[in-house]
Every structure is written in C-alpha cells, then in structure tokens.
Amino acid sequence: MKNDIVSIPGYKVSEYSLVLNPHEELRNKIMHVKEHFAKAFKNNSALYSRPCISLVSFTQYEMIEERIINHLNTIAMGFQPVKIELKDYGSFPSHTIYINITSKLPVQSLVKQIRTETQRLMKLNEDNKPHFILEPHLTIARRLLPWQYEQGWLEYSHKHFTGRFIADSMLLLKRPVGEMRYQIAKRFEFQNLPVATKQGDLFG
Numbered sequence: 001m002k003n004d005i006v007s008i009p010g011y012k013v014s015e016y017s018l019v020l021n022p023h024e025e026l027r028n029k030i031m032h033v034k035e036h037f038a039k040a041f042k043n044n045s046a047l048y049s050r051p052c053i054s055l056v057s058f059t060q061y062e063m064i065e066e067r068i069i070n071h072l073n074t075i076a077m078g079f080q081p082v083k084i085e086l087k088d089y090g091s092f093p094s095h096t097i098y099i100n101i102t103s104k105l106p107v108q109s110l111v112k113q114i115r116t117e118t119q120r121l122m123k124l125n126e127d128n129k130p131h132f133i134l135e136p137h138l139t140i141a142r143r144l145l146p147w148q149y150e151q152g153w154l155e156y157s158h159k160h161f162t163g164r165f166i167a168d169s170m171l172l173l174k175r176p177v178g179e180m181r182y183q184i185a186k187r188f189e190f191q192n193l194p195v196a197t198k199q200g201d202l203f204g
Helices: 002-006 024-040 062-078 104-122 146-156
Strands: 013-020 053-061 082-092 096-101 137-141 162-167 169-176 183-189
Touching: 013 062, 013 104, 024 096, 024 137, 024 146, 024 162, 053 062, 053 104, 053 137, 062 104, 062 169, 062 183, 082 104, 082 137, 082 146, 096 146, 137 146
Parallel strands: none
Antiparallel strands: 013 053, 013 169, 082 096, 082 162, 096 137, 169 183
16 A cells, blocks of 8 residues: 555655654663574564664655644653663564563653644554554564564563663654665654643644
C-alpha cells in the first residue's frame, strides 16, 4: 500500500518516529549490547535501530509535517522532564528482545496525550495509521527469526542491565519511505510551563 502512496506525483511521503533519546554515554552502552546481539545471533538489523525509546511511529505526507510539529511543540512545552530507569531485559514472544523500562507511567501519560492531540494528523489513511507505543521499552532486536528469538532470549533472560537518564526532550525522526536510516527532523524541549502560557494550543 505504501508504494501506491509514494507514486502520487508531487506528494512526498516519509516515515516518522517520535522518541526519547538517552544521553550519549548510555546510548553507547546500549549500542554495545546491540552489537553483541547482532554478532552472536547473526542479526544485523539490531545495528540499524537507534538506542532510544519509541513513543509513536507513523507514515505521513511531508506537507503535514509542520502542523504535526506545532502540536508536538505545544505538548512538550507543558510536559516536565522525567527520570527514566532501565533495568534488565524483556521480550515480546516470539520476535523482539528489549531492555525493560521500570518508570513506565510518565512515558505512558506522554504517549496518551500525544495520541489524544495528534492522532488525526498522523493518520495517512486506513492502511497507514499511527502506532502509539503504550508499553514503553528500548528495543535491542526485533523481527527475529524463531531460532534467533529462542536462543537470544535464553541468554538475555539471565543477563542484567541498569541505566538511567533524564528525558528533557523528545526527538522527531524521519526518513523517506524505503530508506534505512532516520534523520532528526525536530527536537522538542520539555519546559513544564503552565497550560495558560502555551499560546495557540486551542487554535492549532
């Protein structure tokens, strides 16, 4: 279906991902885990995904990007920085292994607010609806083959990992449909401003 969309002349379509980005030291620590997994279980896709916490992913025409950015900016202005705790590993049988997030509630409340205020803008059509991630996690590897999942989970279910960071912003990543790597489109700072000062949120 996405290929049909791309072929409409003059309308560029991109894939977007809104994420919380750990600080550099923690990103490097997570990348070492991903590199080990890729090597041990022959899964190069583990190397391509950023070490970040996804909030929502969606596909949309680029001409709508500015309106989405305006809405996300308003949400971020009223949201306060949150402490994110990472601990050990979890899995979605039988395809994904991830690092657990123990401080789920503030992340879930952020995702629910984004869903309430931007869901309509992020929906391209019936086949391309936004995917809101209400079970926060940090992916090590996904779309695993059965043997990769079984052997990988056998190892990682006994491993330990700890990390924490203050999420003081969220990043909107984008890539043209069909490309591997995302680029940063926009950074939204969490400013914890009172709602009354968030101008334009009623008229956006």
